[in-house]
Amino acid sequence: MMIDTEKKLSRLDFNLLIPLSVLLKEKNISRAAEQLSISQSGMSKTLQRLRDLFDDPLFYRTSRGVIPTVRAKELELLLPDVVAALENIMISSSFDPKTSEKCFNISVPAILSHSITLPLINHLIEHAPNVRINEQQILLNPLPLLESGALDFAVHLQKPDDNNFAAISLGQVTPIIYAKQNHPLFKYKQVSLEHCLAYNFVELLISSGDVIPADNPLNKLLFGENKVKQTILTSSQMHILIEVMNHSDYLFVGSSLQMSSMSLSQQIKPVYEFDMSNKKPFDLYLIHHNRITNSEAHQWLKQLFMTSTI
Numbered sequence: 023m024m025i026d027t028e029k030k031l032s033r034l035d036f037n038l039l040i041p042l043s044v045l046l047k048e049k050n051i052s053r054a055a056e057q058l059s060i061s062q063s064g065m066s067k068t069l070q071r072l073r074d075l076f077d078d079p080l081f082y083r084t085s086r087g088v089i090p091t092v093r094a095k096e097l098e099l100l101l102p103d104v105v106a107a108l109e110n111i112m113i114s115s116s117f118d119p120k121t122s123e124k125c126f127n128i129s130v131p132a133i134l135s136h137s138i139t140l141p142l143i144n145h146l147i148e149h150a151p152n153v154r155i156n157e158q159q160i161l162l163n164p165l166p167l168l169e170s171g172a173l174d175f176a177v178h179l180q181k182p183d184d185n186n187f188a189a190i191s192l193g194q195v196t197p198i199i200y201a202k203q204n205h206p207l208f209k210y211k212q213v214s215l216e217h218c219l220a221y222n223f224v225e226l227l228i229s230s231g232d233v234i235p236a237d238n239p240l241n242k243l244l245f246g247e248n249k250v251k252q253t254i255l256t257s258s259q260m261h262i263l264i265e266v267m268n269h270s271d272y273l274f275v276g277s278s279l280q281m282s283s284m285s286l287s288q289q290i291k292p293v294y295e296f297d298m299s300n301k302k303p304f305d306l307y308l309i310h311h312n313r314i315t316n317s318e319a320h321q322w323l324k325q326l327f328m329t330s331t332i
Contacts, residue, residue, distance in 0.1 A: 036108065038075060041068045043105055046098045050087035117318040119150035124319050127156045129164050129176040132260055133226045134195075134306075136286050137279035138177060138327075145326060159258065168311045174320060175327065176309045188315075189307040190328065196278040197244055197304065199294040202268050207293050215249070218294050223251045224272045227258040244275065244296055251275075264289050277304075 045054040045065075055065035073080055076097070081088035090098065117124075130138050139157055146153050164176035165187060181189045199218050207213050207221070245251060254272060257263055263274055267290060274290065298304075308327050314320035 035071070035075070038068065038072055039101065039104060039108070041065065042072055042080075042097065043101045045069065045081070045088070046090060046094065046101065048087075049089070053087075117322060119153060119322060121152065122150065122319065123152045123154070125154040125156060126174045126320075126323055127158060127172060129158045129167070129173055129178075131177060131179075132159060132258055133276055134177065134279055135260065137277075142326060164309065168309065169313075171311075171313070174310065174314065175323070177327075178307055178309050179304055181305070181307050182309060186312050187309055188312060189309050190324070192306040192308055192328070195304040195306050196298060197296045198276055198278055198292045199296075200267075200274045200276050200290040201271075201293040202290055205271060205273075205293060213294050215245070215294060215296075218273055219245070219249060219251055222254045222270075222272050224255045224257070224263045224266055224274050225253045226260060226263060226274075226276075227256055 041054065041058055044057050045051070048054045048057065051065050051069065052062055055062045058065070060068075069081065076093060078093040079091055080094040080097075081090055128139075135157065139155070143155060146155065158173065164173055164178060165182055165184065167173040168176060168187065177192065179195075201207055207217055210217060255263065255266055264286070266272060267274060273293070278295075308324065310320070310324065
């Protein structure tokens with residue numbers, strides 16, 4: 023049920039406010055009609071509609087034109103703000119990254135945060151210092167949050183089949199096993215998967231609120247049905263895993279993007295790269311809802327994702 027104000031406004035023809043504003047400035051029906059590029063009779067009809075709308079004569083004719091009534095003078099004080107507000111509604115405000123204080127909510131897999139979020143933030147520090155990023159842990163299904171507006175963008179491995187969403191390819195991700203810089207495995211000229219499976223692993227918790235099962239399908243895809251890796255620690259904090267790796271011989275299954283992070287590349291390095299020639303590649307997508315298509319700010323951030331992250 024509409025409130026009283028909405029009921030009253032539903033009867034208002036906002037097209038009448040502009041002629042009223044011009045007439046208040048000109049104080050002359052002929053000049054007002056000329057300014058609006060309408061006939062004098064058309065202006066007279068508009069004035070009658072305004073009188074009916076506000077239940078007031080609004081103007082009285084004089085030898086020099088028209089003079090406003092008290093009600094019209096009251097409207098004259100209010101109209102500039104009303105016209106400005108209508109202009110803001112009809113014309114989207116321009117987006118300037120240098121001065122904007124907009125906050126974007128994004129979802130990025132923790133395993134890719136160093137490779138995606140960190141370069142993004144570094145760019146913002148220099149070119150958009152007041153733009154804020156709120157990174158959320160990835161969900162198995164980010165689409166409801168993208169639809170509701172709780173999320174602006176999600177980096178995800180699964181392309182949505184809903185036409186209400188757009189997915190931009192960010193490339194393919196190659197799975198790699200990482201070890202600390204001085205790991206014993208580096209004594210081999212060629213490290214095999216069997217060599218790696220002789221060691222324990224740490225694992226990153228991929229999605230918010232979900233515990234990775236022992237029979238993780240990803241593990242089966244990478245290691246095969248008859249090969250099992252022993253996971254000692256599962257955590258959602260990448261820095262915790264790195265710290266544990268540097269104080270042990272534990273290994274970590276990550277992606278090729280890990281090496282794009284300078285801080286990570288100084289602590290861990292690839293020891294084994296999976297052969298994906300006979301397996302389906304891991305495609306990475308930037309997903310958003312179509313509701314942001316006409317948003318200059320969101321289109322700017324989308325381009326930034328595509329050019330400064332991966």
